[in-house]
Amino acid sequence: MEISNIKEFISSWVSRIPLSYFNDPDPVVSVLRLSGVIGQVGPARSGLTLDSLEKSIERAFSGKRVKTVALVINSPGGSPVQSAQIARRIRELADEKDIPVVAFAEDVAASGGYWLACAADEIFADANSIIGSIGVVSASFGFTEAIEKIGVERRVHTMGKRKGMLDPFLPEDPEDIARLKAIQMDIHDSFKQMVLERRGEKLTAPDADELFEGDIWTGSQAQALGLIDGLGDLRPTMREVHGEKVKFRTVSAKSNPIKRLLGSSEDKTRQQVFSAISVVEEWSAWKRFGM
Secondary structure (H helix, E strand, O other): OOHHHHHHHHHHHHHOOOHHHHHOOOOEEEEEEEEOOEOOEOOOOEOEOHHHHHHHHHHHOOOOOEEEEEEEEEEOOEOHHHHHHHHHHHHHHHHHHOOOEEEEEEEEEEOHHHHHHOOOOEEEEOOOOEEEOOOOOOOOOOOHHHHHHOOOOOOOOOOOOOOOOOOOOOOOOHHHHHHHHHHHHHHHHHHHHHHHHHHHHHOOOOOHHHHHOOOEEEHHHHHHHOOOOEEOOHHHHHHHHHOOOOEEEEEOOOOOHHHHHHOOHHHHHHHHHHHHHHHHHHHHHHHOOOO
């Protein structure tokens, strides 16, 4: 095709596009899925982290037609550090780009999952979603009697009084427990501060302190307490805001299929073992909420 013909073709094609397309293009809602345990889980180091999500978060806020960033959250929580870092990065870009953020809870937005939801300007959930668990937990096992019964002698050599703190093969030390409680209290205060800053006057519980005792609620109950703004799903809620012509653009962390294909059989076997362990750890996190 000659250059003149190409120009004519392009001119003819452009002329068919209504001017309203350029003056008032369809709005776009970026959908960022935050699903799974937060933090590096198991030997495979899987889970939601800022490192794995940062590029996806940046993509969610990119584009002139993006009117809202929607967070679709399904998480039982996990690392408070990663929860804080992910939420902080979302808020940084929301303020920088002046784009509102709306969170939609699926099955669970609890503990760190609710921390992520608080990064949004508004929070919606299903009536049956599990919301809350604003607290801090640390769990382990004690094996002192078990090793005595089977005749195992525990030998630990440390430099530093606290280096062997909370060793599951030694009896609990009251000083260790007090130290752990102090750390948990500090983390809990950070969580509470995040909720109070983001939800503020929206909280309607008669006794606000009851919200921070680690309890969980359904979406309907959470709405009555002010922990969420309403009941609703992503698409109908966003269509009410932006109209029927709104476009949804899903962004997610990208895996590397080439690397997986080129991995050796030994690597793949190791990954399968690590994945199995990670699945068990994730399963235990979800089971706390009956999932």
